[in-house]
Every structure is written in C-alpha cells, then in structure tokens.
Amino acid sequence: MSERQTPAIEARNLHRTFEANRKLFRKGETITAVEDVSLSVEPGVIYGLLGPNGAGKTTTIKMLSTLLIPSAGQALVAGYDVATQEREVRKRLGVVLGGDRGLYGKLTARDNLTYFGHLYGMPRDTIAKRVDEMLEMVDLGHRAGHRVEGFSRGMKQRVHLAKALLHNPPVIFLDEPTIGLDPAAAVTIRKVISQLVPAHTVLLTTHYLHEADELCARIAIIDKGLILVEDTPAGIKRRVGGEQRYVVRVRGSHNGVVTDELRRLPSVRAVELQESGINETTFTMRCDQNGSILDEAVRVLQRQGSRIESIQAVDPTLEDAFLALTSGAE
Ligand SMILES: Nc1ncnc2c1ncn2[C@@H]1O[C@H](COP(=O)(O)OP(=O)(O)OP(=O)(O)O)[C@@H](O)[C@H]1O
Ligand SMILES: [Mg+2]
Secondary structure, three states, X not given: OOOOOOOOEEEEEEEEEEEOOOOOOOOOOEEEEEEEEEEEEOOOOEEEEEOOOOOOHXXXXXXXXXXXXXXXXEEEEOOEEXXXXXXXXXXXXXXXXXXXXXXXXXXXXXXXXXXXXHHOOOOHHHHHHHHHHHHHHOOOXXXXXXXXXXXXXXXXXXXXXXXXXXXXXXEEEEEOOOOOOXXXXXXXXXXXXXXXXXXXXXXXXXXXXXXXXXXXXXXXXEEOOEEEEEEOHHHHHHOOOOEEEEEEEEEOOOOHHHHHHXXXXXXXXXXXXXXXXXXXXXXXXXXXXXXOHHHHHHHXXXXXXXXXXXXXXXXXXXXXXXXXXXXXXX
C-alpha cells in the first residue's frame, strides 16, 4: 500500500457567518456563507471547487488564505494552521482572487512584479530574474516594460497570475481566473495553470465546467455552504443517476405523436425537442441506463413512419452533473 501523503490543503468543518446588512435585515441576524466545508487536497494536483453563485467558494478560499477568520472549524495549508500561523501560510501561498484589483496602473508590468517581490521579502538578487521568468511564463515578456493601465483584462489577469507565482509558493488559489476572458486568453491561462502541477498544488474555482473537467484531478461541488459531492470529474459524471442520453435526428417536421409515444416507453425519462424544421427534427431522449431502449425506440419511430437520419449516444457532461446536483437545476 502506498504511503499517504500529508495533504497540501486540509479543511475540517469550516464555517463562516457574516452579520447581515442592518438596512435589509433585523439587527443581530447573520448570513451563513459557509455552513460546513471539509476537504483534503493531496499535493501536486489541481482541485476544483465548483458551485453556483453565492455557494461559498470565495468565502472558503478567503478563509484558507487567512483573509477571513473562520467562525468555526480548522484548516491547514502547506501544513500550517490558517488561524494561528498566518505568516507561515502566507509565505507558502499565491492567491488570485476574482475581480482582483491591486495592480498599479502607472507602473509597468515588470515594476509591479518587482514591487511585490520586495513585499514578499524575496532575496533582492533573485527578483529581477524571477520577474522576467514569470512574465515570460504568462506570455507577457514582450509587454514587460509597458504600463499596466494600458493592458486588457486578460493581460491584467496574467499579471495577477505571475504575481501569485512570483515567490514560487507550493500552494496556489485561483478564484475564477478566466472569468470574462476571450477564448484565446482563457486558453493561455489554462495552459499556464496546467503546467503548475505537480510542482504546485492548485485550488481552482470556475463557472466554466469544461475548464474544470479539463484541468482538475478532483472536484468538490459546493452549494449553500455545504459540499454535495467530491470525486474525480469522471466519477461525478457517473453519479448523475446512470442516465443515458440519445440525440435522435429524423427526417421531416416534428410529429408530436412520435415524441409522445417515446415518452411512454418505460425506461424513457424525458424527450426534449431540440430543433424542428420542415426537413428535419432533432430531439434528445433521456433514458435509464439499462435495457434495450434503442430497439424499442426504433420500433416506435418506424411504426410512425419516421425516417431516422441518425441516433447518437451522448455521455453526460460535468455541466449535466452540476445542474442535477445543485439548486442551479432551476
Ligand atoms: N462580506 C460579506 N458580508 C455579508 N455577506 C457575505 C459577505 N461575503 C459573502 N457573503 C455572502 O456569503 C454567501 C457566499 O458568498 P461567496 O462570495 O463565498 O460565494 P461564491 O460561491 O464565491 O459565489 P460566486 O460564484 O458568485 O463568486 C453569499 O450569500 C454572500 O452574499
Ligand atoms: Mg466567488
């Protein structure tokens, strides 16, 4: 049996409340941002924290990065307690928070990073070299001498990433690192993130589920401050109730009798119309993952005189699983 490694991040029953805004709530009322979060992240992997808006992801990351004190519970990052050993934690941590400001517009990218290098207490003689390396890594070497105020959002986000990596921290938290970026800029950031492991451990939040699927070794889905599931992306997809989906294309316009009959088949959960034109109709059949549903469906279609163009089995995506598991299903 392989030896169990000490987790890079470990949270036990983290809980955080906020005092409610007095204008909106009665005095003394509290909002629970994080109800009960426990997780364990082994070193050298990208771990995804996914959940709908307001689920408690940023609050969890802020507690883990010593920016917010937990109301209850405990957490260790790189082996140090976030509540009692903040300095040790901060030394070993790089953080990019969503909507992060904190760059100096009038300074160049290089001067911004140099400033933070000093702030981090990095040895003076290593800063210049490391700053240039990091700017190269995020593909901004050619803009190193330009003022940050002239940078696009994607470029600023890459400066933030370079800043978080500057002191070579073993653990990195990225809160929605690709939010609002165009596809090419998001690809650049994803490439950088994928190269951070196994040298670093990364905790990542994102609303782009394909991104989590592509990058993360494991994922926790959080909703209303509670972790609902924790598994590999493949494992989470398998949990969606063993549902099998088929996309069916038939010749001709939509025939309601056909879809009604398909709905009546015992293992069919739903039939959803995707596209209906004069020449062709496409619908999705969601079925239990067993039995000979295809044979039965084909019989129904043939009996109704539908000409089948194609039937394609579609595997559930992480998005399907997410919607099935969270209140986002509404
Ligand atoms: N400083 C605060 N004061 C009061 N309530 C807060 C505060 N910070 C967060 N909350 C509340 O805590 C809950 C969780 O917020 P949090 O920002 O952690 O969610 P999130 O999962 O990061 O959401 P998003 O996907 O929108 O970024 C929300 O209901 C939010 O309104
Ligand atoms: Mg957030």
